[in-house]
């Protein structure tokens with residue numbers, strides 16, 4: 726199955742938090758979108774890996790994803806080496822995305838920056854035909870995505886471009902709230918975390934509102950690019 730966009734995140738919920746509205750908009754525009762979670766978030770203070778699996782499946786349904794897989798790397802400890810790169814290369818060659826979205830280049834959680842570089846390196850290596858991979862006994866062809874962009878999540882990184890997501894922020898919040906073990910739940914007895922605070926979700930929508938204000942729309946999500954963002958004509962920009 727070929728996907729138009731493949732978004733990868735170190736933990737289930739990273740993609741929803743970083744670019745959930747952008748994905749909802751692309752899906753509404755007919756694009757085929759998938760998510761690959763690198764870990765099951767098993768070190769998370771709240772909930773459990775099994776609960777996160779269920780939450781991720783629910784969020785996938787809300788967003789209307791064409792595919793979602795989990796590579797089951799070790800939360801907190803996966804490294805950027807050949808073994809891990811090959812697992813991601815297999816996914817890139819399986820889904821042949823034109824655009825890959827991955828974690829922020831640096832962030833509060835140490836897995837985000839590391840995961841970001843790991844995915845970015847794998848996207849390059851995936852284009853080299855002498856790196857041989859196979860999936861379910863079938864040899865895979867080399868595939869390099871046209872673009873690799875990094876969604877902004879916790880740290881307030883200055884974006885290289887922003888996407889107008891007005892009309893899709895509600896869908897993003899709905900997908901994020903599928904992770905009910907992680908966010909504000911007055912009934913939960915799990916310890917409080919930086920994201921279980923009731924103001925956390927407000928900060929997510931506030932940031933989208935702030936970015937939207939800067940480009941004259943209601944809501945926007947920001948990304949950084951690894952090379953210059955190019956346009957065909959000057960009026961391509963909104």
Ligand SMILES: [Zn+2]
Pocket residue numbers: 735736739834837
């Ligand atoms: Zn994360």
